[in-house]
Amino acid sequence: MRPYTVGEIAQIVGGTIVSGYPETSVTGVGIDSRKVRPGDLFCAIKGERADGHDFITDVARKGASAALIEREVTFCGKDGGELDACEKFSLIRVESTLGALAALAKAYREEVSTRVIGITGSVGKTSTKDAVHSVLNQKYRTYKNPGNLNSHIGLPLAILGMDPGYDYAVLEMAMRARGEIAELCRIAGPELGVLTDISHSHIGLLGSLEQIALSKAELLESLPQDGLAVLCGDNPRVRDVRSFAKCRVIFYGLEEENDCRAFGLQRIEGFGTGFTAEYRGSRYEFSLPLFGKHQVQNALAAVVLGFELGLSYEEIKAGLLNISLSPMRQEIIRRGSITIINDAYNASVKSMKAALDLLAETGTGRKIAILGDMLELGDFAPFAHREVGDYARGKVDVLLAVGNLARFILEGFNQGETVPGTFSSVFPDKTSAGEYLKGFVEPGDVLLVKASRGMGFESLVELLKEIGSSLPGDDET
Structure with a gap:
């Protein structure tokens, strides 16, 4: 993110500076006191195992510039004296630190010209994110949320960790309840969306496949009329939610009725999978350093977005050849x-x-x-x-x-x-x-x-x- 002052942040999040200086510069955001860097804004979140408010002294002594808090805290008095770093440390009191984190991420997102591609689905989100990122990166400066920063806490951190100069941001979005995808979209403002799958993941939390489908469809509802929804047409439940999109819809998959389809899948021993893709009346040969038809499905989303966003066949081909999946994914x-x-x-x-x-x-x-x-x-x-x-x-x-x-x-x-x-x-x-x-x-x-x-x-x-x-x-x- 760009540098902010403590005063700017307080204004954005509707907070009150209760200690420190409005002109202090903030250059990053974190929620883990063990990983805080000098210049960071520490967001004190109360979790199941720990409360960030208990670590304010630690982050101040590590050189953090400020902290977002939602209750009173005592800091920097444990060793009998104030450290210089603590004297320069600022506290911003807010009603909700999670809400403040989201507000700051949304404000930063609205400042930059980066176009956002949102990706969700019961399975295949991360591999599809990796494929889309690899392809678009052949032509554009492209960002993706690192690791598993895809939740109501992780996504704002991912956005705030993005430099201003990116052309595209490929953001995976996860959910555990109705309304969470809608909230992530409110923060991230996607113009393009990919829906990979609707199946039984988290059914114990949402209660039914219908509720899962409605939750995933929140991404489609958020897209602007001039946006684009790219949907896996091999999944009937995904096809069923197409009406939630106000924008143009493109289906991809292995079945013939899709707008972009793959066929002729061949295992390339020691490397991955080769396949032919048909799109807009033309056929293209691709190879992936990955195995399995599900990975071909994921790659097709990247093929569609590549062509729709102006990449050449050679650029898309190179992007698929160079896919690197996130750790612990096949x-x-x-x-x-x-x-x-x-x-x-x-x-x-x-x-x-x-x-x-x-x-x-x-x-x-x-x-x-x-x-x-x-x-x-x-x-x-x-x-x-x-x-x-x-x-x-x-x-x-x-x-x-x-x-x-x-x-x-x-x-x-x-x-x-x-x-x-x-x-x-x-x-x-x-x-x-x-x-x-x-x-x-x-x-x-x-x-x-x-x-x-x-x-x-x-x-x-x-x-x-x-x-x-x-x-x-x-x-x-």
Whole structure:
């Protein structure tokens, strides 16, 4: 963001300067006291585990310029004297620090000329964001929200972390309740939108697929009449919400009725996937350094936006060739002679199935799926986990299910006709699963690791890296 003064910020957020100096410069914004840098505005947020108001002294001593607070605080008196940094530190009192953070992000967004592309969907948001960013970056200076900064807290931070000179910002938007996408759109002001999917993710929070669809459609409602909505037409529920868009709509996908469709998918061993895209009456050949038809679907959104925003075929082709996915999204790692598919960032029924398809297509050794709980599914959880287990049958040699809901995965896996040579087991937690894996993994194995974010399965990935490095074979990532 550009530098602001404390006085400017107080005016934007409707706050009162209760300590410090209006002319003090602010050059960044943060919410984690451990990561605050000199010149930052610290936004004191009360979370489930910690209250930012308890760390005001820490951020002042680290050189932060100011803090947004919503209650009285005591700071810089613990060591018997005021430090110079604390004497220059400013406090801005507001009714809600979260509301103030959103207001500041919205004000900054309205100052810059950057055009915003909003991306949401039950699955595929991040991979689509990465694809669109990679393509547009071939012609324009393009920003994307880093990591998982896609929530009511993360998105404002992502916007405030953006330099003023970007042509486009590709912003992933997540939600856990009705109205949250609408609020993110109010802050970010997208002119273009992508809707990747509507399925069962967060159904335990929203109650029904209809509510999920209405929540995702809030992005379409926010787009201006001269904007553009790019929708995955392979999903009937996505097609059903097209009427929420006041602007032009373009459908993409693998089915023939889409405006932009892909066909002729071919696996390129050791690299990814090749395919032909048909759009505006012409056909184009593309290659992705990614595997799976779902990744081709995600790439098609980038193809549409590339052509619509004036990129040449060669620029779009180069962008797709150079896609780099965010960490823990179908990241293929080789250690020793084993292959690890790290898809541990999150999980839903649809993404589990896509990951199992990828596992079935990868390598020639034992196909081992290490699957954990899919969270926030509510009453739908037993059925969803059984569905995943049933889908895994015939695609894997070994199924290891981990967590409180693991038994339902195994029920689905074992409920049909038994596939000769397959094996399955259930573990209550990562620790017991990890101990088992230490003596189970063999050279040549291909292992998929996938679960919801709250399961923290990245620790199993690290363990598998250690196991693989101890086995014979070349070590490469």
